[in-house]
Amino acid sequence: MEGRPRAQIAGLAGSAHSIMNRFIGRLALQQRVLPTYRAPFFDLLASSCDGGMSLFTGLPRASEGIATTDQLTIAKYQTGKNIHLFGGSLYLCYQQGLMNWLKEWNPDALIVEANPRYLSTSSAVKWMHAQDKPVIGWGLGAPPVSGLREKRRIGFLQQFDAMIAYSQRGADEYASYGFPLDRLFVAHNSVxxxxxxxxPNRPDAFGDRPCVLFVGRLQFRKNVDLLIGACAEIQDVRLVIVGDGPEREALEELAAEIYPSAEFAGAKHGEELQALFAEADLFVLPGTGGLAVQEAMSYGLPVIVAQGDGTQDDLVRKENGWQIPPDDFEALVSTMKDALSDVARLRRMGEESFRIVKEEINIGKMVDVFVTALNSTGE
Known part of the structure; x- marks a missing residue:
């Protein structure tokens, strides 16, 4: 990468394309599971494929707690059988039925999750290449490894005709293994x-007190306990917690003890959730995950998020929010105090949040990059 402009990695992904950018062929796309939040993206992508699109996916392990769907209105959908092997860092998955689906659909191009833990992927790639058809990998990135693992990773990446990364960091990681820059694309992860x-038009001053909002599943990794503790430390903050999950009872008990004014709104959708976004002054996600971050930004909210896998890097910038170390209570407290200390700055940051999701990072832009990557493999 030395001496090469970083912007080249994103290539066409960074430019403005019309949603009318189209793929004239038939597309196949493999996913381990189909999360509910991803369905609108796949339907929008299918609408940009003149030959249609078929999605192959299986079900997660029950312990994963992933909300899945089979409700696609435009994309075709094929359910296979995921055979889950081992767990943790040793986890592997074999997707039974993948090859039968692929041969029956007989696509012009295939997009697969670029994860070497999915054992059936290599057979699909080999079959496509035997038909002289391209395969695109789609993934988070590839953190540094060394020795034999590095050689295996390079070999794994070399089987793809192009790569789509969720973030600029992910694209940089793929490039560090020698993947050609002109075949790398960044499709910012969007839901x-x-x-x-x-x-929403917010006043120049807070009301009785600033409103801090959390939206998400109430589970341990979200670190909502840290948020409650931070509000107890800061005081004089209206804290609204939207969502449900296995940690709700424990969180309510904690709040009753250290911050009784915390409001647990339960799961909210539609107009009720929109009203809560409009009332808030600041959105905080102190743990991992965070599908609601973009939704919060679409209502003009500045955001505080925990640093993660890089997918937040392009979304949350110094102009619209703060990224803090995960599990760092002191950093959360000091950042919230800083955020709430200047109302005018907070409003400007909210305006930038809105601009980012309006103009740069949304599922329409994400589809555009996918289609551009698909069309590049035929050049």
Missing amino acids: SPSPTWEM
Whole structure:
């Protein structure tokens, strides 16, 4: 990568394309599971494929707690059988039925999750290449490894005709293993369309007290306990916690003890959730995950998020929010105090959040990059 402009990695992904950018062929796409939040993206991508699109996926392990769906309105859908092997760092998955589906659909191009733990992927890639058809890998990135693991990773990446990364960090990692820059694309991970509504008009000063909002599943990795503790430390903050999950009872008990004014709204959707976004002054996600971050930004909210796998790096910038070390209570407290100390700055940051999801990071832009990558393999 030395001497090469970083912007070249994103290639066409960084430029503005119309949603009318189209793939003239038939597309096949493999996923280990189909999370509910991903369905709108796949339907939008299918609508950009003149030959249609078929998705192959299986079910997660029950312990994963992933909400899945089979409700696709445009994309075709084929359920296979995921055979889950081992667990943790040794986890492997074999997707039974993948090859039968692929041969029956007989696509012009295939997109697969670029994860070497999925054992059936290599057979699908070999079959496509035997038909002289391209395969694109799609993934988070590839953190540094050395020795034999590095050689295996390079070999794994070399089987793909192009790579789509969720973030610029992920693209940089693929490039560090020698993947050609002109075949790397960045499709910023998105779950929301570009907002069609106006950004809420917030006053120049807080009301009785600033409103801090959390939206998400109440589970241990979300670190909502740290958020409750931070509000207890700061005081005079309206804390609204939206969502449900296995940790709700424990969190309510904690709040009753150290911050009784915390409001547990339960799961909210539609207009009820929109109203809560509009009332808030700051969105905070102190743990991992965070599908609601983009939704919060679409309502003009500045955000505080924990650093993670790089997918937040392009979304949360110094102009619209803060990234803090995960599990760092002191950093959360000091960042919240800083955020709430200047209302005018907070409002400007909210405006930038809205602009980012309106113009740069949304499922329409994500589809555009996928289609550009697909079309590049035929050049």
